[in-house]
Amino acid sequence: MAEIRIYLLLLALVLLSGCASGGGVKPRYFWPIGGLEPKIEYIKFYEADKDVKPPESPLAQAVLGIEQGKPLFAAPHGVGSRGDGVIAVTDTALKKVKILDLPQGEIRTLKNFEGADYFFPSAMAVAYRPDGGGYVSDTDQGAILRFDPGEKVVQEFGKNAGLNRPNGMVYDPATRQLFVVDTLNHQIAVFNEAGELVRRIGKRGGGEVEFNFPLDIALAPSGELVVLDALNARVQVLKADGTFVRLFGERGTAVGSFKLPKGIAVDGFGHIYVSDGQAMRIVIFDLDGNYLLSVGAHSAVIEGEIHPGGLNLPKGVAADADGKIFVVDSMNRMVHQYQFTSDAYLQQHPIHEGEMVVPE
Numbered sequence: 001m002a003e004i005r006i007y008l009l010l011l012a013l014v015l016l017s018g019c020a021s022g023g024g025v026k027p028r029y030f031w032p033i034g035g036l037e038p039k040i041e042y043i044k045f046y047e048a049d050k051d052v053k054p055p056e057s058p059l060a061q062a063v064l065g066i067e068q069g070k071p072l073f074a075a076p077h078g079v080g081s082r083g084d085g086v087i088a089v090t091d092t093a094l095k096k097v098k099i100l101d102l103p104q105g106e107i108r109t110l111k112n113f114e115g116a117d118y119f120f121p122s123a124m125a126v127a128y129r130p131d132g133g134g135y136v137s138d139t140d141q142g143a144i145l146r147f148d149p150g151e152k153v154v155q156e157f158g159k160n161a162g163l164n165r166p167n168g169m170v171y172d173p174a175t176r177q178l179f180v181v182d183t184l185n186h187q188i189a190v191f192n193e194a195g196e197l198v199r200r201i202g203k204r205g206g207g208e209v210e211f212n213f214p215l216d217i218a219l220a221p222s223g224e225l226v227v228l229d230a231l232n233a234r235v236q237v238l239k240a241d242g243t244f245v246r247l248f249g250e251r252g253t254a255v256g257s258f259k260l261p262k263g264i265a266v267d268g269f270g271h272i273y274v275s276d277g278q279a280m281r282i283v284i285f286d287l288d289g290n291y292l293l294s295v296g297a298h299s300a301v302i303e304g305e306i307h308p309g310g311l312n313l314p315k316g317v318a319a320d321a322d323g324k325i326f327v328v329d330s331m332n333r334m335v336h337q338y339q340f341t342s343d344a345y346l347q348q349h350p351i352h353e354g355e356m357v358v359p360e
Helices: 001-023 059-065 343-348
Strands: 026-033 037-046 076-081 086-091 094-101 107-110 121-126 135-139 141-145 153-157 166-170 177-182 187-191 197-201 216-219 225-229 234-238 244-248 260-266 274-278 283-287 291-293 312-319 322-330 334-340
Touching: 037 291, 076 322, 076 334, 086 121, 086 135, 086 312, 094 121, 135 166, 141 166, 166 225, 177 197, 177 216, 177 225, 225 260, 274 312, 274 322, 283 312
Parallel strands: 076 121, 076 312, 121 166, 166 216, 216 260, 260 312
Antiparallel strands: 026 037, 037 334, 076 086, 086 094, 094 107, 121 135, 135 141, 141 153, 166 177, 177 187, 187 197, 216 225, 225 234, 234 244, 260 274, 274 283, 283 291, 312 322, 322 334
């Protein structure tokens, strides 16, 4: 046994030295705006537990082989970000909400009072509060489930408010209200912190403050609401009281248009990210509705090969104040992480010669 251990150690050292001598510049993938400078960087994908947990040492990988990992998702749908590298992902097949604690390398699930996994009939979206708690919408129950900062479900509300397939949500710290997209009622339902319905915004139609199967909602740094009006193939921007501000977007295949949008998010720089499920891309606008950039193309995972920016029916999307972007790639059963490359980010992560690759 001692001879075998020594042999394996020597073999590992040889392999490691070979890797070191054969190493080159690691590519980094960017999408430039106007082809002039990098603005969106592809960071990583999360498909298996090994993608979240701290990596094994090179020596352990050489001796034991690279861990395959266990799949994280079966049918991921929505994603919410706490803003500190912790994200929550709904899975309609597993009927759970998985918490990926990226800084700690931990994987958890939302729990019930007894500490067991909470099973949701049909969890759609997640919205965080500043205290680390948040909300999950469940379309089959027609309800909202609130969880505390300890990641336990502590409250259910909305069933008596006439919710009809609630979907995307956002919590507004300024008004201390939760805005819920009430998809089949073609409205935005507004709840206070006690879970009481305080008002509804909009009605079905194609005009201002009118919706046709809205799916998602986000909060801009200005405090304005940004609503994904899905079957009208547009985005509406409203004040928190429901007053109309502007709208933009259209159905089509041209740049800046939508085929079948699924999710929306706004980062701290005022960029609006819309996932277009049928077009297999993320479409990016500024807050005034000016088209900036599209990221992604159709790509199915075959024999484990994953292409940066490749998507297969993207759905939920979340964005943080510092420009982190998370996209649910539903048919590829993973979550992708991107980054808006602000000046502060590039100072911390400078691009060295030979690193920058622009996907075709």
